[in-house]
Amino acid sequence: MSDDTEVSPGRGLPATAVPVSPTDPTTGTAGGERPARGRLGGLSGSGLVRNLGLVLALVILCVVGLVTTGERFGSTANLLTILRLAAVTGVISIGMTFVITGGGIDLSVGAVMALSSVWCTTLATQAMARDTHWIVMVGAALAVGAACGLINGLLVSYGKVVPFIATLAMLASARGLAEIISQRRTQIVDVPGFTDFFGAEVVGVPVIVIMFALVAAIGWVVFNRTTFGRRTLAVGGNPEAARLAGINVQRHTVLLYVQLGLLCGVAALMIISRTTTGTSTHGTLIELDVIAAVVIGGTLLAGGRGTIVGTVIGVLIFTTLTNVFTLNNRSTSEQALLKGAIIVAAVLLQQRFAARSKSP
Amino acid sequence: MSLRSAHKLGTGLVAGVAVLSLAACTGNTAADDGGTQAGGTSEAEQGSNDEAGDTVVIGFSAPAADHGWMASITESAREAADAYEDVDLRVAEGTNDVNLQISQVETFINDGVDAIVLLPFDGAAMTPVALQAMEAGIPVINVDREFEDPNAARVTVLGDNYGMGVSAGSYICSELGDNPDAVVAEIAGIDSLPLTQDRSQGFEDALGECGLDVDNRVAADFTVEGGERAASNLLQAAPQIDAVWNHDDDQGVGVLAAFENAGRDEFMMVGGAGSANAMRSIQADDSVLKATVVYPSTQGADGIMMARLLVQQKAMGDLVEVEVPREVQLYAPVVTADNVDQFIDTAFES
Numbered sequence: 001m002s003d004d005t006e007v008s009p010g011r012g013l014p015a016t017a018v019p020v021s022p023t024d025p026t027t028g029t030a031g032g033e034r035p036a037r038g039r040l041g042g043l044s045g046s047g048l049v050r051n052l053g054l055v056l057a058l059v060i061l062c063v064v065g066l067v068t069t070g071e072r073f074g075s076t077a078n079l080l081t082i083l084r085l086a087a088v089t090g091v092i093s094i095g096m097t098f099v100i101t102g103g104g105i106d107l108s109v110g111a112v113m114a115l116s117s118v119w120c121t122t123l124a125t126q127a128m129a130r131d132t133h134w135i136v137m138v139g140a141a142l143a144v145g146a147a148c149g150l151i152n153g154l155l156v157s158y159g160k161v162v163p164f165i166a167t168l169a170m171l172a173s174a175r176g177l178a179e180i181i182s183q184r185r186t187q188i189v190d191v192p193g194f195t196d197f198f199g200a201e202v203v204g205v206p207v208i209v210i211m212f213a214l215v216a217a218i219g220w221v222v223f224n225r226t227t228f229g230r231r232t233l234a235v236g237g238n239p240e241a242a243r244l245a246g247i248n249v250q251r252h253t254v255l256l257y258v259q260l261g262l263l264c265g266v267a268a269l270m271i272i273s274r275t276t277t278g279t280s281t282h283g284t285l286i287e288l289d290v291i292a293a294v295v296i297g298g299t300l301l302a303g304g305r306g307t308i309v310g311t312v313i314g315v316l317i318f319t320t321l322t323n324v325f326t327l328n329n330r331s332t333s334e335q336a337l338l339k340g341a342i343i344v345a346a347v348l349l350q351q352r353f354a355a356r357s358k359s360p
Numbered sequence: 361m362s363l364r365s366a367h368k369l370g371t372g373l374v375a376g377v378a379v380l381s382l383a384a385c386t387g388n389t390a391a392d393d394g395g396t397q398a399g400g401t402s403e404a405e406q407g408s409n410d411e412a413g414d415t416v417v418i419g420f421s422a423p424a425a426d427h428g429w430m431a432s433i434t435e436s437a438r439e440a441a442d443a444y445e446d447v448d449l450r451v452a453e454g455t456n457d458v459n460l461q462i463s464q465v466e467t468f469i470n471d472g473v474d475a476i477v478l479l480p481f482d483g484a485a486m487t488p489v490a491l492q493a494m495e496a497g498i499p500v501i502n503v504d505r506e507f508e509d510p511n512a513a514r515v516t517v518l519g520d521n522y523g524m525g526v527s528a529g530s531y532i533c534s535e536l537g538d539n540p541d542a543v544v545a546e547i548a549g550i551d552s553l554p555l556t557q558d559r560s561q562g563f564e565d566a567l568g569e570c571g572l573d574v575d576n577r578v579a580a581d582f583t584v585e586g587g588e589r590a591a592s593n594l595l596q597a598a599p600q601i602d603a604v605w606n607h608d609d610d611q612g613v614g615v616l617a618a619f620e621n622a623g624r625d626e627f628m629m630v631g632g633a634g635s636a637n638a639m640r641s642i643q644a645d646d647s648v649l650k651a652t653v654v655y656p657s658t659q660g661a662d663g664i665m666m667a668r669l670l671v672q673q674k675a676m677g678d679l680v681e682v683e684v685p686r687e688v689q690l691y692a693p694v695v696t697a698d699n700v701d702q703f704i705d706t707a708f709e710s
Contacts, residue, residue: 078467188484275459281552326464331453
């Protein structure tokens, strides 16, 4: 497996897989080159082919949609429906790509999103928002998300609790706290400025879709063009080597969980604007959709390899699938079956591509 | 007739709610119209409303069919649609994810369906998108879980959650009324839902009428596992119980299993929703379950019928009104060994 291919920025290095080079990750600058492609020669082929495969899958889905339902699928309104659906899962998936690439996992995203949504819509927060500015609610959602992420990160990096368990604990307690705060009721948002802003459209594009696009763009730049991104790959690929290279692995791990928590806060804002409610049931089981999207996108669950573009396409594949099924009036069970098949097929294909490109 | 049986049981308190029993779709009229659920009161001839008209495209969305009652909602909606050649029903994937359910309704709006029948996972959360549909000129029929804004639906079909609690409480009063120290327990459904809060409120109010109160209350989640868990906890908390009301017969399967495992049978149990196996058990009188309170699982089908009438601009049979009513609330009768025969055929399978 060429797990660590994208770890090494290795200027001018040959195309074969190179283990994490201790000095590389910290050198940081991308030198203005396009990452992955130009520098990694043959290995970029696997990335390219991988993404091509995903794009192909998405195109096939769209063709199926167009053939079976024609204009109903292709209309602008329907595309926006798909994107609005994708936005919430998408934003969290971008953050999850970083965490998984960095060798971790976060099962608590849905619960953290629920807690954020509840905290941000309590009567007290809303009253404060009406008295001052609705931005208070945004601050509350982001702060709660980031705080949960911080706890996750500290537990994982300094407490040495394995990510699976640390975030499982957060999953349980964040939703529990959300239930306590909301008294298990649905809290309705009545702050006009807030709903006006997030429910608005800019040149026909809903604000939450723009937010998703922004998060994806920023995520891509950070992942591919910054020291932070390179360190993430290094930490996930080989933490010991990363440590020897002078990366503060523990601090970096904390930051990874904090950014994901922050994005859960963003997702909470999106779901609040979509439903005008905050409840402890928001985001139930969303972690599974998120992890599935990240994995079919091509990010290695073991860490050390990741792709933001792949994740975005992964999210779009699942939401488009749902849309095509709804348009065709097909049953739930068929869709669940197909989703499972897609996950397996995507992972099997990736392994084959990876194996092939390793021995050209 | 259900009113009469309710009186017979001494549970006449159920009044006070505007109850409009919609034709054959409630449990009120027994099984004489079989599986078709087609309209018309049992005696009357099938009205002209059943004659085929322009094709009506109806979008239908409900939560995931993770318990028998909910599965029956979608199933009976399909059956109702199949009974009419002029209904083209589009059923979206059942989901408990409001984000997904919103996108389904958006898809229906984009598609320009004639009407949308919607049982929301969370009424408040689905209100904005329902408003959007109404603004787009698509009538929305809100089933069971109410929207936050009355303008978000043209017709609302509701069960009577408060009335369920009242029926259950009154029945327990009539059975234990002479013992003011009786221990009454309650096993609720999903606590965050307003419907659960309404049921509990009705139960408390009715018990209050005869000087009883809820001594132990636990909440489950409408699933068998959840019911088993909640009931086990309840038994630990309450060493002696006289009567239990369990909100939901699906979770009741687990509740009864927990009672059985603990070997506890010193109390009587009243169920909720009205599943077929609960009714069979009542009929056979083979467990602590002595009664259940019906919460019709055919409301989705009622929604389909109303949507069809609305789009074809027909009036509701048996009413004088020119337009389909704004709200239809179903009745919550108590089913006991005495009247179970009337209800068992329209009950849902867990």
